[in-house]
Amino acid sequence: MTLYTQAESNIRKTWLLMTGFLIFIIFLGWIFSYLFEDQIFLIIAIFLAFFQSFLSYWYSDKIILTMTKAKPIEKKDSPELYRIVENLCIAAGLPLPKIYIIDEAQPNAFATGRDKNHAVIAVTRGLLEKLEKVELEGVISHELAHIGNKDMLLQTVVVILVGVVAMLSNFFLRISFWGGGRKRGERGSAGAILMLLGIIAAILAPLAATLIQLAISRKREFLADATGALITRYPEGLARALEKIALDPNPLRVASNSTAHLFIANPFRGKQALGWLAKLFMTHPPIEERIKTLREMSI
Secondary structure, rough: OOOHHHHHHHHHHHHHHHHHHHHHHHHHHHHHHHHHOOOHHHHHHHHHHHHHHHHHHHHHHHHHHHOOEEOOOOOOOOHHHHHHHHHHHHHHOOOOOOOEEEEOOOOEEEEEEEEEEHHHEEEEEEEEEOOOOEEEEEHHHHHHHHHHOOHHHHHHHHHHHHHHHHHHHHHHHHHHHHHOOOOOOOOOOOHHHHHHHHHHHHHHHHHHHHHHHHHHHHHHHHHHHHHHEEEEEEEEHHHHHHHHHHHOOOOOOOOOOOOOOEOOOOOOOOOOOOOOOHOOOOOOHHHHHHHHHHHHHHH
């Protein structure tokens, strides 16, 4: 399989997951509405989707930059970094994004923004201090790939869907414990079973939604690695950068569960469990697999 067919395959699989996610939300809303004989759940889901979409589309980058304490810099502050970004933008055919610095020792980076004309690349102080030029180019090309592949907007949409599922499920559970749905439950054992299944669905729905979100995030990392290597024409640079990032022991204090999937590598240290269950909840694919894939591209 070539780089191009792999990229196309990842895009197809991602959109299949997105379609499945939408069907899942509609089905969940149908269950809730059926059990309670009330369309309020569907109405609430639609309202939340529109409201969160507006906030996420226009303000998500500002919120993320504030959460990570990233500060904007100018060309005079880091001329070498600016030259690298400018040259790679020319190679990728992208406009120059805004550049931010995070004052953290761990080498890491992320991209955010609603589109290529409003994009931001944020890198840590540790990334600039610990990586060689070709390695830094590999990381920047990976983030530019996220911008060019429109990953940022897709991730925002998925986060919104996960939030709608969690809120709808929480609302359902609260009503259930407050006595909602009694009329249907009082109609016999079939109604009671349906109510029990509805409660189970409400508990498991946010978990399933999160797993889908993480699966999409992991697939996008492989695609960004491949696209970034295509931009630099040197996959080994990104492979070496990922090795250094993975071996660095410093924690990333500004990272949180809600922002971890944005970074080029898992920002948490001491939590990379190897069990199959732990891997389900990883925001990134195993870094060894990413390095192996990149080096196979060099052969």
